[in-house]
Amino acid sequence: MASELYPKNPKNRDVSVLNSKDPTAEYANAERPYVAMGNEVAIPLLFGKDIAQHLINDELINVEPAPTKKTKNADKLTLSPIQIQVYCDRQLMLSILRDFKRSFYSSYAFNRALKVAFFGSDEFSIQSLKQLVQLSETNPRIINKIDVIAKHPKKEGRGRKNEKDLPIVKFALDRNLEVIRAESNSEIISLLSNGYSLAIAVSYGKLIPKEFIESIPHSLNVHPSLLPRYSGASPLQFALLNHDKYTGVTVQTLHPTEFDKGSIIDQTPEIEIRQDETFISLRDRLGIEGANLLAKTIESGSFKTPNFISKYEFSYASKIPQSSAQINWKTTASEIERQFNTLGPLFTFKELKIKKRRKPPIHEWRRVILYDIKLSSKVLNGLRPGEFVFEDGKVYIQTEEGVISSDFLQLEFEPKEEPTKFSKALLKRTRETPNVFTDKFVEEGINNKIE
Structure with missing residues (x-):
C-alpha cells in the first residue's frame, strides 16, 4: 500500500486537504510527495509543474493535464498504482538527496569556517581585528568565531594601585567578542582545547609557543x-629615524621559535613615508593597509600555500632603548624633530649648582624632558648648540643647524610646566648656571641614525 511506503508528513505540514475532493490544487507545486490518511497520496510534478496526480483506493485513475499552452491538447494519461508508487519512490529519494546535499554542504562550509584566536594589544592590531570582525559578519562561511587573546592588565602609578588595560581589550568588549587572558606559555597552550583553526598574532609582544603553533592548522x-x-620589534621607528622614503606591510606565517622568520605570504606595495610623518600617523596608515592585506589573504586562501619571494634584503630592527630619546644637540633641528615624531618626548640635561651650608657648592646635572618639539624658523644669533632663550611663551633652543621650540618642559623631580613658569623657577632651582641644555652624557661618535 502506498501509505506504508513513505514517511508521514515529512515537513509537518497540514495534510487535511487530502481528504477533500480536489487535493491536486493544493499540492500541484509541492516540493515532495505526502501520505496522510489511508491510501491517499499527493504526488507533485510528474510531467511538469502544471500536472497534478493523486491516487484513491488503489484504482486506476485518469490524469488531466492542467490547461497550459504546452498541455492544452495533450492526451489524458492512465496510471496504475504501482507506476505512481515507483514514481513516488524515485521523487522522494531525489528530494531526500537534495535536502541532504544542501544540508551537508551548508554544514561542511560552516565546519570549515575558521575559528580564529587573535593575539593583539595596541592600536595597530585593532585595525586587523576590526577587518576580521567585518569579514566574519559579511561572510560567516569564512570566519565563524573570533576570540581575542590579550595579556593581563598591568598595575601602574604610585603604589601600583591603578590598573591599565590594553587598547584592544576595550575594542573587543565593545563588539561583544570574547576576551581571553593568556600570557605565559602554559596559559596559551591551554587554549588548544578551544579547537582553533587559525591563530593570528599582531603586535602581541610575545613569541607564541611552539606547541601551540604546531598544534593548529594555520598561524599568521x-x-x-x-x-x-x-x-x-621596532620596524616603524627604524624606518622613520633612518629617513626611509618608503615602507610597507607583510603577512607571514608564525615561526615556532623565532620572530619574523616565517614564510612570507604577501606584501603591500611600497608605501611612501611623508616628510612630516609621525610614529602615530605611520602606524595608523600601515595598520589599515595591513588589515586589508590580512583580509585578502584569508579570503583568497593564499595563506595555505605560501610561496611569495621578497626582493628586500634582511636588516634587524631591535627594540629601541630609552637612551635613544636623549637629544644630541650637535645634530640638526630637523633630525631632532624627526626623533621626537618617532619616539615622543625627548630628554636632555641641565646643570645645577647646589649650595650646602659651610660647604662648597656641588655641581650636578638633572634630566629635563621636552614635550611638543617643533622645528622653528626663528634665528638665534650667537648661541651655541643646546643654548636656549624664553620668548613668546615658548622655549627656543639652538641646535647644530637650526632652531627647535618646545611648549612644555619638566625638570627632574619637578612637575611638567609651561615655558613661562619653568623660566621663573629656573634661577631658584639651578642657581647661577648658563641657560644651556647639555648632551654631556652622549658618548662621542653616537648619533640618532640606527643601522
Missing part, C-alpha cells in the same frame, strides 16, 4: 615592514 602574523627588511 602582520608585520609593519617589507620583510626581511626591519625584522624585529
